[in-house]
Amino acid sequence: MPRFRSLPLLLVCLLLVGLSGFSAYRIGQRLGIADLRATGLHRLDLYAASLEREIGKYAFLPGTLNLEPAVLDLLAGQGGDAAGGRVNAYLEKLNERAGTLSIYVLDASGKVAAASNWRRPDSFVGEDLSFRPYFREAIETGTGRFFGIGTTRGEPGYYLASALTGESGTLGVAVIKVSLEQLEKSWSTVEAPVLVADENGVVILSAVAGWKFTTLRPLDEATRAAFDHTQQYNRRALQPLGVRPLGDIDYGVRLVHIAASGPETISVYPVTGRFLEQSRTLPGTPWTLTVLSHLEQVDNLAQSRAALAAIAAACLCLLGIILNERRRHLRDRLAAREALQQAHDDLERKVEERTADLSAANRQLQDEIGERIRAERTLRAAQDELVQAGKLAVIGQLSTGIAHELNQPLAALRTLSANAERFLERGDVDTTRTNLGRIADLVDRMGRITGQLRNFARKSSGQSAPVALCHAVDNALDLLDARLRRASAEVARSCPVDEPVALCDANRLEQVLVNLIGNALDAMAGQPRPRIDLAWECADGRVRLHVRDHGPGLSAEAQAHLFEPFFTTKPAGDGLGLGLTISAGIVRDFGGSLHGANHPDGGAVFTLELPLAPTP
Incomplete structure (x- = not known):
């Protein structure tokens, strides 16, 4: 009979435990999705801003061709073959300067009249x-925008078109093809998958390579036939991505499931399973930007909370059963009341202690995991910002020389343009043409100076690749050219016949070389004919570059604290003591090392050791 009397109470306890665990799971899941949603909105803002900024850099370019008389003369049928050659050369040069995939001009009938790739066998x-x-x-x-795959070379890109008009009306269309591949590469390192779909539901940009040129919704045969006619996707298969909706949460927010299709995609984050999908329409385009946040962590956290709630409910039920048994035993055994009371107190205390220990241990574990994750992210961000700050500090040191380099061409431009105006008034066309040629040469010179500075200042991707050391040294010397000439410094550099190729990041390597050569110049400040020696040696799969100055050398204190942060031998205000620290960190990331010592013949020598790239 006692067993049958306890059965209903046991069933009630099991039901209470199940309800507690289920309720805690649902509440934990809703809270986790709310946090994930807030993070996803922030990511949407960042990705949308980066995409709009990338496209906005080239939006004005097609319209500028309407200001070029040679282009309008070609479309108007004036100038003959010579006009076509001039426009082709102009578009080729403009394409190289702008960094676009191609630039071409179509006449009013849609035929390509001139193109930047006119030298190629597959010219447009x-x-x-x-x-x-x-x-x-x-x-x-008057304007047009379009994303598609080129029919000639099969390169995907974003087309920006603008009508070219003359006195007689529309003469043709100027088209700029822009690559968004660099933006996709930057997206591949983010914490959650992101994709961009066009008005047809086709994924045109994605942080996951396997998702590109898949569809978010099924395509009927009429739509596929239209694509074949326009050749927008160059007859790609356009297979479905496999997105299955699980439920809508709000406008633009829903839960979806992505099934695995084909070989497993290698990625830094999960690409299959349940996701929180957040979408937004990009202003000025029919495109939709979507961020997919995986629900694995939300589910794990909700399950942990459900387990804790179930354990707590089980403990309460156990306590209730014990109390019930206690009352029943009091009725049956009044003589053993004191002993039973003591046993009950001991059992209750143990249950409370174990429950408290379990809760405290779980909270401590969660706090430690969270702190480690935040510390790793903060450290990674601080390292990247410190490297970029080192670049900007070097650029600040170079600013005086670069300003002097630009002032001379600017003054010459002003004089030549004024002379050209006077010669033009006199009808001296030959002299005017000569002045304009000199102006073009000066503009090219200024473009090379600013181009080197822009390449040096840009943020590096951090990906290692084969880098020719002699070329990297030449780039660093070009950046320091004004400072070297101002100091009357002599650079002794001899590149081996078999040029060393190191495995590293070119942009960050140039930053290290600029810092080492700049430090060598600082060490020889005040000398009438300073000299810097650059020498290479290769052995055991590694290359060593020695940068030697002929200054006073390193003191014992400097050698002891050479790579410590904020240690510097320069006067106050001339440096923070972070240059060598940042350089050593960059070289370690490459798998190399940086050492400093005194040369036996005088002066200091810094040895940069890097792994050689594998032979193709």
């Missing part, structure tokens, strides 16, 4: 592209 010149949507849109509205 002469092709009929009137079927392209961006041509028809530019003819009708």
Whole structure:
């Protein structure tokens, strides 16, 4: 009979434990999704801003061709073959300067009249592209935008088109093809997958390579036939991504499931399973930006909370059963009341202690995990910012020399332009043409100076690749050219016949070389003819570059604290003592090392050791 009387109470306890665990799981899941949603909105803002900024850099470029008389003369049928050659050369040079994939001009019928790739065997010149949507849109509205895959070379890109008009009306269309590959590479290192779909539901940009040119919704045969006509995707298969909706949460927010299809995609984050999908339409385009946040961590946290709630409910039920048994035993055994009371107190204390220990241990573990994750992210961000700050500090030191380098061409430009105006008034066309040629040479010179500075200042991707050391040293010397000439410094550099190729990041390596050569110049400040020696040696799969100055050398104190942060021998205000620290950290990331010592013949020598790139 006692066993049958306890059965209903046991069933009630099991039901209470199940309800407690289920309720805690649902509450924990809702709270986790709310946090994940807030993080996803922030990521949407960042990715949308980066995409708009990348496209905005080139939005004005097609319209500028309407200001080039040679382009308008070509479309108007004036100038003959010579006009076409001039426009081809102009577009080729403009394409190299702008960093675009291609630039070409179509006449009013949609035929390519001139192109930047006119030298290539697969040049666009002469092709009929009137079927392209961006041509028809530019003819009708004045501008056109289109994402597609080139029909000639098969390169995906974003097309920006603008109508070219003359006195007689629309003469043709200027088209700029821009690559968004660099933006995709930057997205591949983020914490959650991101993709961009066009108005047809086709994924055109994605942080996951396997998702690109898949569809978010099924395509009917009529739509596929239309794609074959416009050749927008160059007859790609356009397989479905396999997104299955699980439920809508809010406008633009829903839960989805992505199933695995084909070989497993290698990625830094999960690409299959349940995701929180957050989408937003990009202003000025029919595209949709989508961020997918995986729910694995939310589910794990909700399960942990559910387990804790179930354990707590089980403890309460156990306590209730014990109390019930206590009352029943009091009725049956009044003589053993004191002993039973003592046993009950001991059992209750143990249950409370174990429950408290379990809760405290779980909270401590969660806090430690969270702190480690935040510390690792903060350290990684601080390291990247410190490297970029080192670059900007070097640029600040170079600013005086660069300003002097630019002031001379600017003064010459002013004089030559004024002389050209006077010679033009006199009708002296030959002298005017000569002055304009000199102006173009000066502009090219200024472009090379600013281009080197821009390449040096840009943030590095951090990916190692084969780098020619002699070329990297030349780039560093070009950046320091003004300072070297101002100091009358002699650089003794001899590149081996078999040029060493190291495995590292070119941009960060140039930052290290600029810092080492700049320190050598600082060490020889005040000398009438300073000299810097650069020497290479290769052995055991590694290359060593020695940078030697002919200054006073390193003191004992400097050698003891050479790579410590904020240690510097320079006067106050001339440095923070972070240059060698940052350089040593960069070289360690490459798998190399940086050492400093005194040369036996005088002066200091810094040895940069890097792994050689594998022979192809």
